[in-house]
Amino acid sequence: MSVSASRFDHPPLTPEELAATRKPFRAASLLPGRVFHDPAVLAWEVEHFFARDWLVVGRAEEAPEHGSYFLVEVAGEDIVVVRGRDEELRAFHNVCRHRGTAVVEEPCGKIVRFQCPYHAWIYDLDGSLVRAKHLEDLEDFDVKDYGLVPIRLAVWQGWVFLCLSDETPPLEASLGDWMEHHARRDMSTLRRAGRLEYDVKANWKIIAENYSECYHCPGVHPLLNRLTPYDLGGDWYPTGPWKGGWMPLDEGYDTMSMDGGREGRPLLPFTTPEDDRKILYHILWPNLIMSIHPDYVLTHHTWPIEPGLSKVYCDLYVTADTLEAGFSVASALDFWDLTNRQDYHVCEMQQRGSASRSFSVGRYSNQEASVHAFDIMVADRYAMDGVRTSRGRRTGEGKVRSRRGSAAAR
């Protein structure tokens, strides 16, 4: 079911407000401060990004067998993802077709059928209404017309994507070269080994911008900066709605953890000799952050709650074999908890300061090409003019920079 967007059919910012960000990287300025604070901008983003684009909402193994389900909230919609008797994953609005009651209450579990808690309408796992009492003499009523409302769902490498809009192209077409970029990996065997949760008093885009540069790393992350020096690395130049790059591990360190060691964990099966000394960082539009380490995959899922409040789930994945073998991930999780808290502290400080009447936007340093890459994904969508701003290209593209190199982003 498409969500009506008629209230939002005009751009949330004027062309003049967006012009400075849409310039070439070296000439560009950061996004106007209003995009982090204005409730009308967030409402527009919810309609145009979160209610229209394909979004990762979880992993297929979260509903491992028929009847198992989990609830998610996307763009204010309460949604149930459930595995059917035919093993297919499906998603439905968690809304009874009688009087609109939420059919499922517990956040996850296993059921035989859906039974609405109010008047006990019963729906099969495929969403069809199978039983409802006292409707037998209704005129113009057919149970076939009253199934749970489905939502588009697709699974790629174990990641469950949903799309609330019927007009958005299929997942593969929507992601551009994302799947091709990851084609040599099979992430379907990953299993979640740990989760960290944060309520961050900052706009969701501030968190994405923060993730997109390591300009702040020497001061904010002394430990991270020791494992992966901030000025080493390079970026990819994708054609799809994502951006990212890599940072090499310094000598003597094998992964991102409190001591740079892997606690015995084996390398991921798709780690090649070339990338077993690198951390690969990605943001898949709009809100999935994915970093691939030699021995684990980490995601940060950022969900806007208010203009100045975001929920972040940080999940650490290893293969099912590694998880079953009982390897600890404590040192890696501790490292990311420390790093996340350092990041979210400065994000919250930016949220506070950028609300000031005195604030006018700053310029990108030459370490922030990847921040600009994210910001133009935002600005081009705000503009609604079909123009795609080209990304800056750093010299030395594709090469690991020397420590004296002038530009690198993670």
Ligand code: FES
């Ligand atoms: S609201 Fe669901 S059965 Fe009445």
Ligand SMILES: [Fe+2]
């Ligand atoms: Fe950081």
